[in-house]
Amino acid sequence: MSISNAWAQTEARLTWLDNRFRVDPEIEQITFVVTREQSSQSVVLVAPDGRKYYANRHSKAMSWYSDKGMDIISINHPMAGPWQALGKVSVNNGIRFISNVQLQADALPAQLYQTEVLKFSAKLTQNQQPLLLRDYLDRVRLKVIFYPLTSVLPNQANDSAPIEVGQFADDGQEYDEVAGDGIFTVALNVDVEPGKYRVEIASTNGVFKRVVEQTVLVYPAPITTSFVQSHQPLTPHSVNIEAKADQTLAGSLAAYLVVKQPQQKPTIIQQSSRLQQSHLTISWPNDAQIGKAWWRGWAYVTDSLTQRELVFRLSQQNYTQVAAVAVDFSASLAQQQAKRQLIVLHEQQQQRLFWVVVTNIVIISVLVVLLIWRRKRVVQSDLIVPK
Template identity: 45%
Template sequence: MLRIWFALIGLLVSSLGYAAQSSSMSLLDNRFRVDPSIQQITFVIYRSEASKPVVLVRPDGKKYYAHRSPDNVRWYQESAMDIVSIDKPMAGPWQAIGKVTPKNKIKLISHLKLTADQLPNRLFLGEDIKFTARLTSNDEPLVLRDFLDRVKLKVTFTKYVENEETLIKEARPVPIEIGEFADDGLGLDEKAGDGVFTVSLPITSQPGKYRVRITSGNGVFLRAQEQEVLVYPTPVQTSFIQSRDEGKPHEVIFSGEQGMIAPGSIAAHIEHTDASNVTVSVEGAAASEEDQKVTLTIPYSGELGNYSWTGKVFATEMGSNRELIFPLTEHTYSVVDDIDLEETRRLQEQERLKQLKRLEEIRIKQEREAKRKRSMMIIAIGNVSAIVIGLLIWFVVRKVKAKRAAIPEMQLEMPKK
């Protein structure tokens, strides 16, 4: 009886091993079968290093090439890998022809789907949003690391225009990419290769209505989600008051807009760096449930030099109770010596007199240059006039002499009576 149970267990393990082997598509001669129910499929094919891309052969014998394929085929290639995505693939046995490595199995990814968080309909300029998207295959998390490492998710904002599809391409608004992220375990992404993409999205678009598009693409895979959102002006105002008196601290004041920010919900954190490059943290929150303002104080040391501070503001949107995070851009300021007003006025007057003197010298120089040009012009005109007059006199004298010399000859030729 015990032997029978062992035999049954052995058969069960064998059948499970065969099922696992079939699902991974490690088949003889690189052949694999596509089920009729599959509307979109992706092949991940491993081949020898620096080998040519494979040729995919459909069940009817038609071949797909990396350099030549129909519109429903998208091909991504590397030196040792092909990733091919096909919409509405032909059902039946397919074959990959090429230097496919026998140690790696051809992976098929079917029913690939991208699901993402729904963004709030109302966003605020300057806020950061934690955003999560997931890739699944057959409604299960996609954990194929070789594929996920080559997938990038990106979020774009496009200014909303009615009937955008009817406009010519040049007249359509240009999408602005506000975030790109990968399933790499960095930043807010909790675990690499788990099919879950998480990132902090900065809302940088100016107030208005936008189309938000979430896409995932690596040249062969493309899925998109789209929604419309409204971006509102920043509801938290930041003011910095620099102290000029030693012993009196600087102040950073955060004020929430009434009707937008829930009273008592504002909190802030600042990283302050002094002139010696020493950083200290300062933080605080609303003192009561009615406060719409938080004031943080930064000690004033009096040390001369450049200072900077940055940080984050936290608040709650009124009505929706959505938690808001606003990163602060770096602010800088300087501490300099007290200004001596009398000395400053004296130096300013001295500089003014120098400027007047320079202007007077330039004027005199210009007048001298103008006089010199006039003198040269007069001399030139005089010389030309003298030459012209001399030529006229010479011409008249010559005429007179010629006339006198001609009169006797005419008398000798006169006939006698």
């Protein structure tokens, strides 16, 4: 049986008794999915020239993924001629062929922001059409990896180690819209330091070898967040979010918080900024309950340069509510009264001292006057001429 180029570029199902198939010279790449009987060993692949290949020992031109009851083998530039798969191949499912598999991914914005979260999709295609072979797709593991190149910020260390920032899924959960539609989606969390990166989207489990690369710049987040915890029952807790006016549109800031206080169910608080404002203050009452508490959420703002809607995850922040410090007003009042009494007593002492000094001065002055007067009398008496 011959597999023509046109046939190999579409999924085909073959169930031969001897598990033989022929590859034509025009085929540049082929992948076949072999369904085996449960608990059986991986098949042995025999090339037209008689060479045998195994799951753990095969050519560099092959990628071989072995799972329970299944082998997925991709061959680049396969040798033309009859191939054979030796093993307990399932009679019901047999061998299915796919070829011309390509990985396509969305184009990332050239300018990303630190801690930004964005929806990012990729898909496998066959002849420019979505590949929908579930046995194949269920075993695909796509990851997004950032490779640091240079730093945008001066004097910042450059770590060349790759950083995994997300894994794709086609399960209809979270950001993925439809399960099993061949479109893989990830909530890309750009939790990396500002700088220049080479972004690689690739399979990590050997099902196929396709890589998509892009280059992006990551800038510091255009928002800042601060939390002010209250320690008094009448003062609320608050989260302050500030957007940079030179990078975001005024009035576009919004936030969504989930707050969990002790002995209460989580509550949701949503708020948006007013026109021409670039900040938000979100508060909730301190219920005076003692225990562990937390808050987390999302912030939304519009990039003023590209008009792109930005989403930032506000990581969970834990805090502990403790008993408010009791103020003894009666003791405070007594202290104030005692202080006033001391002040009055001090003033009285100062007044007594003043009058003592004045009295002494008066007495001394009188004595001095009397002494002078007496001396004058003596002098006058000495100047009298006798008759």
